[in-house]
Every structure is written in C-alpha cells, then in structure tokens.
Amino acid sequence: MTTLPGKYADFEGLRTQVVALRREGLSLRQIRDRLKIHNNDILGRLVKGEPPPEWTKRPNAKDDLRDQARELRLKGLTYDQIQVELGCSKSSISLWVRDLPKPPARTREQASTIAKRGWEATMKRREDERQHTRRTAASKIGAMSDRELFILGVGLYWSEGAKARGDRPQERVSFINSDRHMIEVFLAWIDLLGVDRNRLRYQVQIHESADIPTAERFWREVVGADDSAFTKTILKRHNPKTNRKNVGDGYYGCLGVRVLQSAELYRRIEGWWYGIVGATPRADHPNRT
Numbered sequence: 496m497t498t499l500p501g502k503y504a505d506f507e508g509l510r511t512q513v514v515a516l517r518r519e520g521l522s523l524r525q526i527r528d529r530l531k532i533h534n535n536d537i538l539g540r541l542v543k544g545e546p547p548p549e550w551t552k553r554p555n556a557k558d559d560l561r562d563q564a565r566e567l568r569l570k571g572l573t574y575d576q577i578q579v580e581l582g583c584s585k586s587s588i589s590l591w592v593r594d595l596p597k598p599p600a601r602t603r604e605q606a607s608t609i610a611k612r613g614w615e616a617t618m619k620r621r622e623d624e625r626q627h628t629r630r631t632a633a634s635k636i637g638a639m640s641d642r643e644l645f646i647l648g649v650g651l652y653w654s655e656g657a658k659a660r661g662d663r664p665q666e667r668v669s670f671i672n673s674d675r676h677m678i679e680v681f682l683a684w685i686d687l688l689g690v691d692r693n694r695l696r697y698q699v700q701i702h703e704s705a706d707i708p709t710a711e712r713f714w715r716e717v718v719g720a721d722d723s724a725f726t727k728t729i730l731k732r733h734n735p736k737t738n739r740k741n742v743g744d745g746y747y748g749c750l751g752v753r754v755l756q757s758a759e760l761y762r763r764i765e766g767w768w769y770g771i772v773g774a775t776p777r778a779d780h781p782n783r784t
Contacts, residue, residue, distance in 0.1 A: 513541040520548040571598040648684025653768045668757035673749045701748025703730040710747040
C-alpha cells in the first residue's frame with residue numbers, strides 16, 4: 496500500500512476517486528481542479544494505468560504521412576522517391592521506415608529522374624509563393640491619382656528614356672523598352688501630359704532570327720495604332736555564338752516610342768526630374784545645400 500504525507504495520505508481512496516473521474520472522461524486538469532490535487536507527480540501516480548479519454552488526444556498530423564511512407568517503402572521506393580511523393584523530410588522518413596527492408600539500388604538514370612522530379616516540385620512551390628507575394632503586393636497599390644502617375648512617369652522616363660548629353664545634344668522625347676507594361680504606363684503618362692497620339696511614332700527593334708511579323712502585330716495591339724504610325728522595323732544581326740535567352744514564343748523584341756516636335760516637352764521633363772531631386776528629403780546628406 497502506498498502512503499503519502501499530508502492530505503494525500505489515503506492514496507488508495509484518492510486513487511479510487513481519480514480513476515472514477517478519469518473513466519467519466521475528465522482530463523488531468525479537470526481532475527486536478529475537482530480534487531484539489533496540485534502536485535503533478537502525485538496526480539500522475541494516481542492516474543497511472545488509466546488511458547486518457549479520446550477527446551484529450553491531440554491528433555498527430557504526421558500519422559497519415561507515416562502510414563503512406565511505410566506503404567511506399569514496402570513498394571520499393573527510396574527515401575528520395577518518398578520525399579518527392581509526400582513532401583516530408585528524409586529524417587522523418589528514416590524514422591518511420593527504418594525497420595523495413597531496403598529497396599534494390601537504383602540506376603543513375605533513375606536517380607536523375609528522381610532528382611528532376613524533386614526540383615520541379617521545389618520550383619512549383621517557389622513559383623506559388625512568388626505569385627502569392629506578387630498578388631499581395633499589387634493589392635496594396637490601389638487606384639493611382641494623376642499626380643502619382645505624373646511623378647511616376649517622370650522617374651520612368653528619366654531612367655529609361657533618351658537623354659541629351661555632351662556627345663548627343665538632341666532634345667527629343669524617345670522611350671524604348673521590351674516590357675509591354677512599361678510601354679503602356681509610358682503611354683498613359685503621355686496621355687496625361689496632353690500629348691496627341693498622332694504625334695507618336697513607333698519602331699520595333701528585334702533580332703533578325705525572331706518571328707518578325709508576329710512581333711510587329713503584337714506591338715500594334717499593345718499601343719492600339721495602325722501601320723501608318725510605325726516606321727521600318729530595325730533588325731539586329733544574329734550572332735550564332737551568343738547564347739541568347741530572349742528567344743521563343745514570348746520574345747517580341749523592343750518597341751521604341753518617339754514624340755514628334757518634342758524639344759520643349761523634353762526640357763519640361765528634365766525640369767520636372769530635377770524638381771523631384773531637389774524636393775527629395777536627404778537628411779544629413781554631405782552634398783545637401
């Protein structure tokens with residue numbers, strides 16, 4: 496017979512109460528509060544041998560994975576193959592199936608196929624994460640005011656558009672890019688400035704090895720202009736020694752957009768840009784005046 500000091504001296508009588516409550520479906524916390532047993536060691540000894548009620552058992556999310564891993568192992572799959580199929584770690588797989596027989600050694604070709612499948616799964620997961628981040632970030636922008644578009648357009652032009660310099664003093668508005676969205680934002684900015692679209696001329700620049708008619712048709716649809724607004728396409732000579740990445744169905748070259756009679760507009764853009772530079776906070780900047 497177990498004896499305990501103080502209020503726990505009647506161990507057997509106390510155990511009878513604990514067991515009865517346990518079989519009624521009470522948790523350890525509920526039994527402790529009901530009988531005022533605040534010593535966890537004694538409570539554990541009192542309830543020893545009595546299984547916990549089902550409702551107190553936390554489901555193990557890996558139980559199903561473990562069963563699947565064992566089933567796959569029995570079919571002869573390796574740790575790598577099971578990892579690709581289930582997406583769990585090799586350390587967990589090893590723990591779950593270490594008592595099962597090893598499958599026969601795989602060939603180099605089989606190993607390469609497994610590695611490729613694993614990499615494809617990783618790339619898909621990364622792409623899903625990238626798209627989620629992109630959608631979340633895009634939702635933060637909301638509607639853009641005319642002033643926001645105006646300032647964005649100035650920065651966009653000064654980073655990507657043609658600029659006068661010492662060896663090329665021409666003052667004209669000319670913008671070129673391969674990204675259709677950059678072109679669309681630039682044109683929206685031009686519209687905001689009140690520039691008539693009839694003053695715009697477009698020119699496709701593309702490698703001679705590409706699908707030129709498709710590219711020309713693509714850019715006409717992007718800008719919504721007919722052939723009369725396009726000048727002759729510039730073809731870039733193909734160098735077979737160059738390992739170019741911009742090839743295939745999604746390659747449409749670049750589109751140049753030029754504004755006719757735009758010297759005055761260019762000077763205004765230049766002034767707007769330096770106005771932005773002067774208005775930008777630059778605390779403790781050594782060159783700030």
